[in-house]
Amino acid sequence: MKDDKALRDLLRSLLDWDNAHIRFDDAVKDFPRELRGIRPDGGPHSPWELLEHLRIALADILEFSRDAAHVSPEFPSGYWPSTSAPPTETAWDESAEAYRASLREFGELAADSSIDLFATIPHGTGQTVLREILLAADHNAYHVGQLMMVRRILGA
DSSP states (O other): OHHHHHHHHHHHHHTTOOSSSOOHHHHHTTOOGGGTTOOOTTOSOOHHHHHHHHHHHHHHHHHHHHOTTOOOOOTTGGGSOSSSSOSSSSHHHHHHHHHHHHHHHHHHHHHOTTSOTTSBOTTSSSOBHHHHHHHHHHHHHHHHHHHHHHHHHTTO
């Protein structure tokens, strides 16, 4: 059905679109290493903390949406890294790539016409796949915006 495909295409785009928000790759592109672990004056989160939070939360929402055996992290501590700076030289890039992979997989989930977007997720408490996609898109937009704001405050 044409309307179903249009909805699914829109949902895929919504997960990381730039119509009203900055895209993830634009927020993390060429982010200076020396600023990744710095919290701006008065700010609660460093760029690393925001990146890791984005990765952890998106992976959790995705896995909840498709896997009844998935166990979510403890809230709220399990959704944030334990350090304000990347723990290794490669951690930033690994986290960004893991986020992108979850984003792609969420897009594939949205596009899968065998999945009823409006059906209640059997292992949930009333959630639907549509609700989880919208939740992910909203959460992504909020925190990618924060990441961009922190980047600008830090002068990057």
